[in-house]
Amino acid sequence: MAASYEDRVLRVLAYIHDHPGGDLSLDTLADVAAMSRFHWHRVFRAITGETCAQATRRIRLHRAACWLVQSDRPVAQIATDIGYPNLKSFARAFSEAYGSSPVAFRKVGRILPAHPNFKTGEYPMHPVTTRTEPSRRVVALSHKGAYAEIGRSFEAFSALCESRKLWPQVGPIIGLYLDSPEDVPEDELRSFAGAQFCGTDTPEGMEDLSIPGGKTAVLTYKGPYSGIHAAYQALFGNWLPDSGEEPADQPCYEIYLNDPRETAPEDLLTEICLPLR
Structure with missing residues (x-):
């Protein structure tokens, strides 16, 4: 695959990560890649193994999962920040991907120290x-x-x-x-x-x-x-x-x-x- 196509794919992947709440439609990503939308999706899938829509959804929801566990950002704000039009659509997509609602995921996943004096021995066990x-x-x-x-x-x-x-x-x-x-x-x-x-x-x-x-x-x-x-x-x-x-x-x-x-x-x-x- 020509280096120019590599560059285009890398540019688009970086754009998705940098703009999770922005317009990540096929047309927009084709513009970022500077390529016709009629062929861009085939190039992207051939190189990454995913469609643009699949990659965008996965990256957005991974970002949401990190924010849910590692920040106190309100769930509704997280939905907006990763580009979902409303809390209901975000909750549905997140539940489909992660097997639980955003609120339930946050409760289970929030297993970080609450303050610097969090006691040794209270962390979850792993083999x-x-x-x-x-x-x-x-x-x-x-x-x-x-x-x-x-x-x-x-x-x-x-x-x-x-x-x-x-x-x-x-x-x-x-x-x-x-x-x-x-x-x-x-x-x-x-x-x-x-x-x-x-x-x-x-x-x-x-x-x-x-x-x-x-x-x-x-x-x-x-x-x-x-x-x-x-x-x-x-x-x-x-x-x-x-x-x-x-x-x-x-x-x-x-x-x-x-x-x-x-x-x-x-x-x-x-x-x-x-x-x-």
């Missing part, structure tokens, strides 16, 4: 195992800003792999997170969206990274990505203090075991990996 992980070569796109918004970089990475036919050389999808959200301002957080790679040459525009192997604590989280932050709290607040283990001087990374485009949010599986000494 944690200790295993020896192999070293991994990863190719990825860099992301700067809120971890909850790294999806835009994964969308771009997936589109590049599809257009360049890289999937036979790609292994598990991996997110690498360099900073602690508790210590670093949100807009300065550094992360990478990519995958294990067995090819020879680093794909153009991607970065070549190495994750050392060794002893690793692995928490398996099941559920929508909007709840991953609370799973980290469980790993560091519940498991680590009682484990007798010491974290290595290496960043955490996540391994995504299934595809959010083909898997219901409640069935998504993520391994949160904490390197140990």
Whole structure:
């Protein structure tokens, strides 16, 4: 696929992420891509595996799920901010995608510390195992800003792999997170969206990274990505203090075991990996 088509798809994906409450009709996205609407939808689907409408709906509802759990924004405001004309239509779409109403999802998902003195041991439990992980070569796109918004970089990475036919050389999808959200301002957080790679040459525009192997604590989280932050709290607040283990001087990374485009949010599986000494 010509690079110009890659650029168009990446531009449109970025536009959807930047304007979740705006006009994301096929005509508008075709204009962003600078391509005829009669052919644009076929190009987009060929490269991403989704129609424009499917991608827009999924990205909008993921943004809503994150806001429901990680902010106090009113549900009606969230509906407006992701482009739904009224609360009823938003609630229906959200329930279809996430299996519960926005209000119920917020109540179940709001498992974050209520204040800085939130006690250790009160976080939800998730299975944690200790295993020896192999070293991994990863190719990825860099992301700067809120971890909850790294999806835009994964969308771009997936589109590049599809257009360049890289999937036979790609292994598990991996997110690498360099900073602690508790210590670093949100807009300065550094992360990478990519995958294990067995090819020879680093794909153009991607970065070549190495994750050392060794002893690793692995928490398996099941559920929508909007709840991953609370799973980290469980790993560091519940498991680590009682484990007798010491974290290595290496960043955490996540391994995504299934595809959010083909898997219901409640069935998504993520391994949160904490390197140990």
